[in-house]
Amino acid sequence: MKILIIGGDGYLGWPTAMHLSKQKHQVFLIDDFSKRTIENQNSVTPLVNIETMENRVKTWNSLKIGKKIKFSFGTLVNHRFIYEELKKIKPDHIIHYGEQPSAPYSMAGRSEAVFTQNNNIIGSLNLLFGIKKYCPNTHLIKLGTMGVYGTPNIDIEEGFIKIRHNNRSDKMQFPMKPLSYYHCSKAADSINLYFASRAWGLKATDLNQGVVYGIDTPETSLNKKLNTSFHYDHIFGTVINRFMVQASIGKPLLVYGKGSQTRTFLNINDTLQCVELAIKNPANKGEYKVRNQFTEVFTIKQLALLVKQSAKNIGINAKIKYIKNPRKESPKHYFNPSNKSFLKLGLKPKKLNSNFIQSNINKIIIQKENIDLQTISPKIKWSK
Numbered sequence: 001m002k003i004l005i006i007g008g009d010g011y012l013g014w015p016t017a018m019h020l021s022k023q024k025h026q027v028f029l030i031d032d033f034s035k036r037t038i039e040n041q042n043s044v045t046p047l048v049n050i051e052t053m054e055n056r057v058k059t060w061n062s063l064k065i066g067k068k069i070k071f072s073f074g075t076l077v078n079h080r081f082i083y084e085e086l087k088k089i090k091p092d093h094i095i096h097y098g099e100q101p102s103a104p105y106s107m108a109g110r111s112e113a114v115f116t117q118n119n120n121i122i123g124s125l126n127l128l129f130g131i132k133k134y135c136p137n138t139h140l141i142k143l144g145t146m147g148v149y150g151t152p153n154i155d156i157e158e159g160f161i162k163i164r165h166n167n168r169s170d171k172m173q174f175p176m177k178p179l180s181y182y183h184c185s186k187a188a189d190s191i192n193l194y195f196a197s198r199a200w201g202l203k204a205t206d207l208n209q210g211v212v213y214g215i216d217t218p219e220t221s222l223n224k225k226l227n228t229s230f231h232y233d234h235i236f237g238t239v240i241n242r243f244m245v246q247a248s249i250g251k252p253l254l255v256y257g258k259g260s261q262t263r264t265f266l267n268i269n270d271t272l273q274c275v276e277l278a279i280k281n282p283a284n285k286g287e288y289k290v291r292n293q294f295t296e297v298f299t300i301k302q303l304a305l306l307v308k309q310s311a312k313n314i315g316i317n318a319k320i321k322y323i324k325n326p327r328k329e330s331p332k333h334y335f336n337p338s339n340k341s342f343l344k345l346g347l348k349p350k351k352l353n354s355n356f357i358q359s360n361i362n363k364i365i366i367q368k369e370n371i372d373l374q375t376i377s378p379k380i381k382w383s384k
Helices: 013-022 034-041 053-063 079-089 110-134 181-200 239-248 268-280 300-313 340-345 354-366
Strands: 002-006 026-031 070-073 093-096 139-145 160-165 168-173 203-209 211-213 253-256 262-267 288-293 296-299 320-323
Touching: 002 013, 002 079, 013 026, 013 053, 013 268, 026 053, 026 079, 053 070, 079 110, 093 110, 110 139, 110 181, 139 181, 139 268, 168 181, 181 203, 181 288, 203 268, 211 239, 211 268, 239 253, 239 300, 239 354, 253 300, 262 268, 268 288, 268 340, 288 340, 296 300, 300 320, 300 354
Parallel strands: 002 026, 002 093, 026 070, 093 139, 139 203, 203 288, 211 262, 253 320
Antiparallel strands: 160 168, 262 296
8 A cells, every 4th residue: 555654754753654664565754854943943852863864764775674665855834745745646545643743832932832733734734635636535544632632521532422412412523622732733633634524525534642652663673773753851752751761860750740630641662553553444435533542541640650660670769859830731630531442443552561661761871971951841831
């Protein structure tokens, strides 16, 4: 099959590209390097060196493990660019990772919020019009986020909910209560995808993903030039990565608030599993399918305690420090999301455990001279 990955230079896009190439799919990548630009503007860098896209593709193709990967530079905000790519490739599936992925960045100020929403919403809208015009039978797999749901005081279903009101009932999109301007852009994407499926008969799957952790996949481990990014900074770094870095250098694990906030998580290898399952089980024509993509649920405090104990097992005395929460979020809340659909399709979760954390802390220690302490503590506040 021909698979187009948008955001192919990214944390998830690059490992996905190699994984699918290895399975003999024709893989085409698009990226505009906007995340690298944001990194440069804010002086944040991944822990390990990331090769240029050209070098990564060249290295992978030289291994002759799968079909050759092809890359094109361009942005979805330029509709003419994506139209030409779709007309040329006519992919069977499109995996859309190509959005500004940071909630903190989107809350840094007006320009960052506007960039996030323009890049994400308009880019995705251009993609939908391109699919309608040039490849209406393509299956679009769009990376969403569990953050669109917020923390409602009811069980979180997968995209839709049956409601009864004034003696009438209907099936509606699940109520959205986004947690940042980034999450607002993802909510808008979901509304646009659902409408395009109804109005134009497009095939779309929305993957509402939890927080991803880990950097090693079978393919990235083949050569250091195939690394994907490990971020620990306050803009792009996920909480587990930050805790492991802090433990590795003897700094306190910084927990926002009391740490009772509850979120969903999954290993990067489970992301690859889920995308593969979504390809094998596509939406039908005119169908908008939603799958919640996560494997475990933790409070932030539970994660901090797990990292602390794991570090202790290898002789590191990690401490936990509770700081004022820079985000606007409920300190304590009900949270019971469903992830039944991927489990029914055969997802075999890789659970977070001490062995994983200890192994990663040891890897981080080897690279600790690359750690920039100035980028770890939160600097962006949701409200003044």
